[in-house]
Amino acid sequence: MSYTLIFDMDGTLFQTDKILELALEETFDYLRLEGLWEKTAPVEEYRTIMGVPLQVVWETLLPDHPNDIRAKVNVIFLEILIENIRAGKGALYPNVEKVLDYLTTKSYSLFIASNGLPEYLAAIVDYYKLDRWIKETFSIQQIESQNKSDLVRTIIEKYDVEKGAVIGDRLSDIQAAKDNYLLAIGCNFDFAQQDELAQADEVIDDLTQLKDLVATLQL
Template sequence: MMIKTIVCDMDGTLFSSENMVGEAYARAVRAFNREFSRRMRIPTTEVIMREIGRPVEEILKIIFPQLKDSERAFIRTLSRKYLVDLIKEDKGLVYPSVKETIAILKQMGYNLKLASNGGTAYINAILDHYHLSPIFGPFIPLNNENLKDKGDVLNLHKSILGLMADEMVMVGDRLQDAQAAEKAGCRFIGVTYGHGTIRELKSAVKIIRSFHELPNAIVTLEKETIVKV
């Protein structure tokens, strides 16, 4: 069965926040310390990046286990605001060849969608600033109800687009992306240039080292499927 829709993760696949996430959290923690008269230590970029790919609430519980939910909510709100500000200041990075490769995939007739644990304001800021909104369409965020993880988002994409599982493929860099593909019953293509490790990609049917390799990986995957049939 031919692939019709390619669903991409954002952080570590299309975009990297590594150059700015440390600054966003630093600003948020400094504001928290002023507001609550605390001396909480600012997490390093390395500590934050280890958790990128998880839902934001989960990241904050790991990095700030000592805080109350209301205190973590304060940091979440401010860190998202500062991330959006930094995106608008062009401090983030769209990976090399992403825009060119997306254009090629569209010309080849593939539908492109997103599945991300990022917040709506954050993802929309990336889509708007880098002019990607017309390509991926409206972002579907997690809501802790019927959309609790990326797997639920993939299943919703399948339902909306009327797809069989084999007609969709997930592309990402972390274990959460692989798990999402498994939950939706679709195939997973792993990328090695993102924030994850090669061990997280062990269930991938294809592994690419640069986003520009994706069209060939998709075509090869389709040919292999035809041969099996």
């Protein structure tokens, strides 16, 4: 039986932190020019909610702004993120390619399930050629509920998944695994919260640990 491993993207495979601050600063520069923002860009506040859908991001960071402004800001932010990815300003986490290659040779089926938008995810997959190992990348935008548990269920149903794990850094990843009776592997990386990781079945500090973990666990 082929085991399935479903990866989160931001804060799990991709070091979003490397392009996040620059993109936020440029986005909020636009708001300042429009007279819609006076303070510094809320970088630290974004870090605490990293991994939620972008709609929730702008509802949180811009609670007093109308939806049309949030929509415009979202477009600007996404464009800047993609420009930075294509310019090579981002980075995968250490050993991502080595680990994905190893898992593929061991016949694991690999997928990505992310709260990121399709264009953003495609930019990362294309730049780093992740489709060498990843069978398919799924965005939260593909499902009406905007719920990661439902997104993971989409993968399970499409590919007849029976056993596997969800690997991610935030509670939505852990919950998605548990709601779908998969193993929850928490990544203690940049955006991880210790109270959330405490709910995972297993926690790793480096992706290389995944090689031994999946080999010894009965998923």
